[in-house]
Amino acid sequence: MSTVDVNVxxxxxxxxxxxxxxxxxxxxxxxxxxxxxxxxxxxxFEAMLRGRPYYEASHITSRxxxxxxxxxxxxxxxxxxxxxxxxxxxxxxxxRKLVFHGEIIDSHVLHVYMLVAPDFFGVGSVLxxxxxxxxxxxxxxxxxxxxxxxxxxISGRHTHPIAMTxxxxxxxxxxxEMLAVRERLVAAREDMDETISLLATLPWPEFERETEYVSxxxxxxxxxxxxxxxxxxxFAYELPDYRNVTNEYLVPHSTAKHTKHNRDSYMVxxxxxxxxxxxxxxxxxxxxxxxxxxxxxxxxxxLNSGAQAVEMVHCVEDSxxxxxxxxxxxxxxxxxxxxxxxxxxxVGSCDVPRGILFHNYVxxxxxxxxxxxxxxxxxxxxxxxxxxxRALVPQILDRPQEEITxxxxxxxxxxxxxxSCSTHFLNxxxx
Amino acid sequence: xEGGEGEALPSTLVIGLGNLLRGDDGxxxxxxEALATRDLPDDVEVVDGGTHGLGLxxxxxxxxxxxxxxxxxxxxxxxxFRRFTLDEARLLxxxxxxxxxxxxxxxxxLLAQALDVLPDEVVIxxxxxxxxxxxxxxxxxxxxALPDLITAVMTELNQKLGRREVWPKS
Numbered sequence: 001m002s003t004v005d006v007n008v009x010x011x012x013x014x015x016x017x018x019x020x021x022x023x024x025x026x027x028x029x030x031x032x033x034x035x036x037x038x039x040x041x042x043x044x045f046e047a048m049l050r051g052r053p054y055y056e057a058s059h060i061t062s063r064x065x066x067x068x069x070x071x072x073x074x075x076x077x078x079x080x081x082x083x084x085x086x087x088x089x090x091x092x093x094x095x096r097k098l099v100f101h102g103e104i105i106d107s108h109v110l111h112v113y114m115l116v117a118p119d120f121f122g123v124g125s126v127l128x129x130x131x132x133x134x135x136x137x138x139x140x141x142x143x144x145x146x147x148x149x150x151x152x153x154i155s156g157r158h159t160h161p162i163a164m165t166x167x168x169x170x171x172x173x174x175x176x177e178m179l180a181v182r183e184r185l186v187a188a189r190e191d192m193d194e195t196i197s198l199l200a201t202l203p204w205p206e207f208e209r210e211t212e213y214v215s216x217x218x219x220x221x222x223x224x225x226x227x228x229x230x231x232x233x234x235f236a237y238e239l240p241d242y243r244n245v246t247n248e249y250l251v252p253h254s255t256a257k258h259t260k261h262n263r264d265s266y267m268v269x270x271x272x273x274x275x276x277x278x279x280x281x282x283x284x285x286x287x288x289x290x291x292x293x294x295x296x297x298x299x300x301x302x303l304n305s306g307a308q309a310v311e312m313v314h315c316v317e318d319s320x321x322x323x324x325x326x327x328x329x330x331x332x333x334x335x336x337x338x339x340x341x342x343x344x345x346x347v348g349s350c351d352v353p354r355g356i357l358f359h360n361y362v363x364x365x366x367x368x369x370x371x372x373x374x375x376x377x378x379x380x381x382x383x384x385x386x387x388x389x390r391a392l393v394p395q396i397l398d399r400p401q402e403e404i405t406x407x408x409x410x411x412x413x414x415x416x417x418x419x420s421c422s423t424h425f426l427n428x429x430x431x
Numbered sequence: 432x433e434g435g436e437g438e439a440l441p442s443t444l445v446i447g448l449g450n451l452l453r454g455d456d457g458x459x460x461x462x463x464e465a466l467a468t469r470d471l472p473d474d475v476e477v478v479d480g481g482t483h484g485l486g487l488x489x490x491x492x493x494x495x496x497x498x499x500x501x502x503x504x505x506x507x508x509x510x511x512f513r514r515f516t517l518d519e520a521r522l523l524x525x526x527x528x529x530x531x532x533x534x535x536x537x538x539x540x541l542l543a544q545a546l547d548v549l550p551d552e553v554v555i556x557x558x559x560x561x562x563x564x565x566x567x568x569x570x571x572x573x574x575x576a577l578p579d580l581i582t583a584v585m586t587e588l589n590q591k592l593g594r595r596e597v598w599p600k601s
Contacts, residue, residue, distance in 0.1 A: 048452065048566045063452045066482030106486070114485055115528060125526035126485075127538075130545035137546060145489045160481050413528075427504045427523040427537075428557055430515065 004029045004397050008405045022408050023253075024393055034389045035253045036382060036412060049372040054080050054339070054363050055166055061359065061374070062160050065418060067110075070103040070151060071352030072359075073161045074225055078348025079359040080166050082239075084367075085344065086337055091329065092168040093225075095154050098322045099161065100224050100350070101315035102150035105143065107353035108270070108308035111416045112195070113140030116305045119410050120202040136198065143191050143312075146184050150319065153177050167337025175327055182323045185316055189284075192313045196288045199309050205407065208299045209391045211384055212263050213272035214245060216351040222273070222280040222314060224351050230276050232297055233262040239347045242358045246375050251382075258383040259375070265383030268355025269415065270307035271298060285314035301388050304414045308353075339367045354378055354418055378418040385415055441476040442495040443591060444550075445584065446487065448480040448536055449502055454567040455509070455560030458577070459500040461569065462556075465581050472592060487539035488548065496552035498587060500580070501536055503557030510572030512558040512580055514587070520555070552591075556584060 008024035025033035045064075049057055057080055062073040074096055081088060088096075114126040117136065123129050130137040153173045155161030163171035216223040217230035229237040229245050237244050245266075248257040260266065274281075274289070278296040281289070289295065292306045343363040350357050355377030362371035388411055396404055447463025449456040463479045471477065478490060480499075491497050505513045522537040543549040558580060561570035569577070 044565045060452070063450060063481070066450075066484060069481070110485055110534075114534070125528070127526055127541050127545050130542055134546060137542070141489055141492075141546075144486060148486060148489060160479065428506075428513075428515070429521045429523055430506070430513075430519060 006393070006397060006401055006404055008401070008408055022389075022405075022412060024389065024404070024408060026393065026397065029397065031390060031393055034386060034393060036385050036389070036417075037253050045374040046372045049361070049369045052369050054084065054361075054367045054369060057359075057361065057369060057372075058164060058166070059160075059162070062164075067107050068103065068352045068354070068357070068418070070099055070155060070161050070164070071350050071357055073155075073164050074100060075348045075350045075352070075357045075359040076361075077164060077166055078226060078350070079346045079361045080348070080363065081346065082348060083344045083346030083361050083363045084166070084339070084342070086167050088167060089334055091326070091332060091334065094322050094326055095169060095173075096164070096225060098319055098326075099151050099154040099164070101319045101322070102147045102154070104224065104315050104353055105147035105312050106151065107416075108312050109140050109143045109147065109195075111353075112199070112305050112308055112312075113137065115413055115416065116410075117198070117202075119406075119413070139191050139194060143188060143195075146181075146188055149184075150181050153181055165336075168334050170336075172331050172333065175331065178323045178327060182320055182327075185320050185323070188316055192284075192288070192316055195309055195312065196291050199306055200291050200293075204300065204306070205302050205410065206300070207302060207388075207392055207395070207411075209301070209388055210299050211387065212261060212266040213275040213297070214261065214266045214268050214380070215273040215276045215356055216349060217276055218280075222277050222282075222318070226349065229349070229356065231261065231266065232272075232275050235262065239349050239358075242347060242349065242360070242375070246358070246380065248375070248379075254382065256379050256382060259380045260383055265387045266380065267301065267384040268351075268377045268380045269304055270311050270353070270355075271301065271304040272355060273351055274298065274307040274310060281310065282314045282317040284317050285310050288313045301384075301411065302414045304416075341365055341367075343367065343370075345371075352377060354416060355380060376418055378415070381415050381417065385412055385417070440493050441474045443475045443498070443588065444490060444494045444496070445475065445477045445498045445500070445588070446480040446490060447478070447500045448483070448487075450482050452566050454562040454564050455558070455570050455573045456502045456563050458502050458558045458560070458569060458573050458580070461577060462500045462581055462584060465577070466584065469585070474592070475588060482535075483539075484534040485539050485542060487536065488543045488546070491539070491543050491550055492548040494550040496554070496591060497550045498554045498556070498584060499536065500556045500584060501558070502560040502563075503555070505557040505559055507559040508572070509559050509561030509570060510576040512556055512576060512583070514554060514556050514583065516555070517553050554587060556580065556587075 006026035021037040023035045058073040058076040061076045062069040118129050156163035156171045213232040216227040218227035246259045275296045289310045343365045345362045348359045358375040360373040447459035449459040451457035466477045524537045
């Protein structure tokens with residue numbers, strides 16, 4: 001073993017800014033270098049928001065990411081509302097939870113089916129999978145269409161939730177629309193069952209590494225919006241103290257800051273939520289977890305994708321419950337929020353598909369944003385991804401280099417990092 | 432809301448793509464915004480596709496034609512644009528992504544093709560960007576090209592729909 005040399009150098013997304021490079025260097029069996037090199041997205045977060053009126057923040061930040069647009073909008077609104085002392089109605093809370101569930105399903109289904117599944121079917125991407133297993137890919141798109149329609153019903157438009165605003169919504173769904181979506185959610189149980197059955201057959205890589213898992217937590221429900229920050233090492237913090245958890249620091253090989261708390265690194269995302277909040281999952285979601293052989297604390301990072309599937313089941317069930325509650329209560333028009341001439345500082349947090357997200361704003365008495373900070377989930381996962389890589393490489397050194405490279409890619413992919421949401425620039429060659 | 436179950440979809444879909452926070456990358460969205468203010472025929476729908484990636488497959492399915500507007504490296508000077516069909520171009524890229532964030536229009540088109548749900552007609556307006564910096568505005572070159580680009584897309588629509596006039600601003 002001591003003479004093994006391995007050199008993994010994956011430059012995946014070089015077409016834009018060289019995002020997401022994996023570098024592993026083993027000389028004579030000794031691990032010399034093991035890095036995930038990332039050029040990170042919202043680098044100019046503060047510059048984007050400083051000097052802008054408070055009501056623009058959610059619309060600007062929802063454009064940071066096409067996958068987590070609702071997540072950014074919600075964290076932004078909560079930060080603004082906490083800064084300005086705005087109380088929102090129960091109806092608004094319910095609608096926000098519902099649209100958030102839509103985004104969780106939307107993002108998870110893409111990740112599980114379009115990125116993770118092809119690895120297990122032995123194909124390089126979802127494209128050959130669409131030819132060899134069209135039913136699988138069509139199921140994914142069917143689920144995605146439902147979640148997209150659920151989001152659009154509430155937030156008015158796909159990807160960028162224009163109807164979500166400080167204090168509530170500028171557009172409300174009708175009972176008829178909600179019941180139509182409810183019917184499709186009930187029908188989607190079959191697709192959920194198929195999803196879990198499919199994942200249960202996949203040969204998940206065997207890899208265990210204990211780490212600290214960080215997520216939101218609430219007493220009353222499986223937390224996605226608000227709550228406290230909880231960790232599997234037994235710590236809990238209120239949202240304004242988020243910096244006690246994130247402790248950002250710089251590393252030479254990445255422009256993105258890393259974070260750490262009780263250990264050298266921590267993990268956020270579906271698996272972290274699963275590990276912290278398992279008890280609050282819907283019974284059907286717990287049954288799904290059992291089928292996947294998952295019981296907290298799960299320490300195999302590859303199973304983040306399993307936790308995503310479990311959360312999809314939970315969100316389908318909880319969406320049905322929320323719609324029932326909304327239909328029961330009836331939907332009421334609410335007066336729009338009016339600024340009271342008093343600013344302040346506020347932190348908003350949501351557990352978006354990839355993990356806990358923080359927005360923190362300082363707003364002056366004219367309603368203008370004077371300071372802003374944002375910590376995204378992937379930034380918090382970098383350190384943990386690298387720690388996983390350092391632990392995994394020595395265990396698989398005897399395998400062919402190609403396989404080692406593939407395992408490294410699968411590992412990074414399990415976290416579904418937010419790397420280049422930024423541009424979807426086409427590169428064209430004319431024939 | 433995207434067409435629900437059983438509803439007839441407008442046969443022609445225009446999708447403007449890109450990230451408004453990244454300079455010229457947002458040009459497609461600007462075109463979509465401009466078109467949305469026009470008095471459009473019932474069989475035309477305009478969508479701000481943002482950075483939607485693979486989800487675009489669901490928008491395209493069931494349409495007769497789709498017209499896409501996006502920033503693209505089409506080998507021209509900044510601000511210039513090219514109209515092309517999929518037969519006329521190869522969309523370059525890597526299929527093996529580490530993240531769903533990396534999937535873009537190219538992937539959506541290829542996936543729609545693989546699933547046999549790609550509309551019969553796909554026309555792309557690719558605009559050469561000058562600047563993709565975070566939180567910057569459109570470059571002067573792309574901004575100057577915007578009226579011509581909007582006219583080109585409307586002309587395309589008029590031709591397809593057998594109409595001669597360019598729709599007035601509503």
